[in-house]
Amino acid sequence: MISRGDQFLWVSNQRFSTLLAFAQEVGGEVARTDEERGFVERLRRFAEEEVWPGIGFDLEERFPGVAEKRFWAGVFHDLGRRIFLRQIGNHDVTFWQSSTIGDAYVIARMLTRAVQEEGEVWDPDTENNREAKEYHGSRINVRL
Numbered sequence: 001m002i003s004r005g006d007q008f009l010w011v012s013n014q015r016f017s018t019l020l021a022f023a024q025e026v027g028g029e030v031a032r033t034d035e036e037r038g039f040v041e042r043l044r045r046f047a048e049e050e051v052w053p054g055i056g057f058d059l060e061e062r063f064p065g066v067a068e069k070r071f072w073a074g075v076f077h078d079l080g081r082r083i084f085l086r087q088i089g090n091h092d093v094t095f096w097q098s099s100t101i102g103d104a105y106v107i108a109r110m111l112t113r114a115v116q117e118e119g120e121v122w123d124p125d126t127e128n129n130r131e132a133k134e135y136h137g138s139r140i141n142v143r144l
Contacts (some may be wrong), residue, residue, distance in 0.1 A: 002103075004059040004110045011103055013053045018096075019079075019103060020047045022088055027075045039068050059110055066118055069111045074124040076108035081127050 002009045002016070011019065024047065027040040046062065063069050080101040082088040089097070108124070115122050123129065 002057045002059065002107060004114060007110050009103060009106050009110075015100065015103065016055075016057065017047075017051070018089075018100065019107070020051070022079050022083075022100075022104075023072070023075055025088060026079045026082060027071070030075060030078060031071075035067065036071050039063075039071050059107070059114065063111065066115055066120075069114050070122070070124065073108050073111035073115065074126050076104045076111065077124055077126040077128065080104040080108065 002011060002019075020043065024040060024044050027036075027043065031037045031040050043062075059069075059072075063072050079088070083097055083101050083104070089100070091097075112122075112124060
């Protein structure tokens with residue numbers, strides 16, 4: 001179970017392993033600071049040393065700070081997008097894609113909400129958001 005407070009998401013052991021591996025991959029690519037690289041390293045160590053079949057994954061416990069929640073919220077948003085764009089994962093078969101995208105998005109939303117509950121008006125800087133800003137930025141025509 002992946003959880004935060006009274007919110008939870010049940011996933012299979014295989015799906016959990018896949019989400020962790022993909023998050024490490026995307027996180028490693030988007031990490032820009034030593035702090036963010038440390039977040040990825042902590043998740044890698046957890047995945048390699050502490051995970052066992054049936055383990056729970058409490059997002060508050062695993063990602064305790066606001067900066068870490070922000071980072072992983074963006075990573076899980078980008079992970080869903082990359083699956084959709086067939087940039088990550090095995091795309092010889094497709095049965096896993098939609099549900100994994102959904103799982104990544106739910107995790108991203110739980111983490112986004114955790115940051116927002118700290119009193120911040122915040123939305124993660126994601127690949128989708130950057131593409132949307134670029135698309136809409138050139139098309140908005142306001143007349144006064």
